[in-house]
Amino acid sequence: MLHDLRKIDWIKWKQASESERTQAVKELQDMLTAWEDVEENREGSHAFYSIMGHKADFILMILRPTIQEVSDIELRFNKSKFAEFTIPSYSYVSVVELSKYMAKEGENPEDNPGVRARLKPRLPKWEHICFYPMDKRREGNDNWYMLPMDERRQLMYEHSFTGRKYAGKVKQIITGSMGLDDWEWSVTLFAKDMLQIKKLIYEMRFDVVSARYGEFGSFYVGNLLTIDDIPDYFAV
Ligand code: 76R
Numbered sequence: 001m002l003h004d005l006r007k008i009d010w011i012k013w014k015q016a017s018e019s020e021r022t023q024a025v026k027e028l029q030d031m032l033t034a035w036e037d038v039e040e041n042r043e044g045s046h047a048f049y050s051i052m053g054h055k056a057d058f059i060l061m062i063l064r065p066t067i068q069e070v071s072d073i074e075l076r077f078n079k080s081k082f083a084e085f086t087i088p089s090y091s092y093v094s095v096v097e098l099s100k101y102m103a104k105e106g107e108n109p110e111d112n113p114g115v116r117a118r119l120k121p122r123l124p125k126w127e128h129i130c131f132y133p134m135d136k137r138r139e140g141n142d143n144w145y146m147l148p149m150d151e152r153r154q155l156m157y158e159h160s161f162t163g164r165k166y167a168g169k170v171k172q173i174i175t176g177s178m179g180l181d182d183w184e185w186s187v188t189l190f191a192k193d194m195l196q197i198k199k200l201i202y203e204m205r206f207d208v209v210s211a212r213y214g215e216f217g218s219f220y221v222g223n224l225l226t227i228d229d230i231p232d233y234f235a236v
């Protein structure tokens with residue numbers, strides 16, 4: 001998975017000719033349409049959201065079965081007319097993975113349809129997104145990686161219990177990035193009501209696994225941008 005966050009160079013955008021802007025918008029819409037086909041065929045997924053605040057203007061998330069396919073998309077995106085008006089602000093590389101805390105003994109996880117669906121998630125097209133990277137703390141007595149498996153499993157169970165209260169309200173995609181990027185996991189949450197994201201994260205802060213062992217990077221939040229919204233969003 002690639003999280004690609006960029007700013008828009010609005011000055012350059014406004015200075016461009018009408019036909020250049022039309023071409024850029026059309027290319028962006030064509031890329032999104034092509035990715036929708038990929039998603040229909042269950043060969044990947046994506047998300048495109050505007051971001052609030054100064055950290056970025058939009059986020060593009062791309063999921064594909066191989067890192068090569070993700071790289072190809074990034075390269076094609078970079079060569080598009082639309083990308084000429086963007087400035088990179090943050091990116092994150094990670095992989096969808098199975099939790100070691102959920103594995104059942106003696107079962108090949110890949111034989112389980114629920115697990116297979118988890119390995120090939122389809123990102124919801126809900127109104128809001130929240131993305132942040134995180135670590136588990138390794139500091140003095142608070143070292144997640146020194147805890148025995150049973151204790152970690154118990155803490156993760158408590159965590160998943162809090163999470164499940166938000167079923168249907170918040171969808172989460174947790175991807176692993178040890179050895180791939182600067183933090184250990186990416187957390188991406190989707191909701192129809194942004195306040196449900198805030199409530200969930202607040203509630204989780206009291207779970208020991210977050211209170212004692214969670215460390216967080218910057219938070220990026222924003223709103224869904226559909227193919228049909230794009231012309232209005234970019235209208236000058
Ligand atoms: O995938 C599952 O539903 C199984 C249970 C589960 C695991 C294994 C689960 C459930 N999570 C798991 C693993 Mn989670 N999660 C976070 C954050 O802000 C914070 O305090 C932490 C950021 C949120 C908001 C969140 C939400 N989770 C993990 C891991 C990997 C740990 C490891 O392997 O050591 C991290 C870093 C992490 C962090 N989690 C859920 C949620 C929600 C909403 C659920 C319930 C999902 C559901 O069952 O519908």
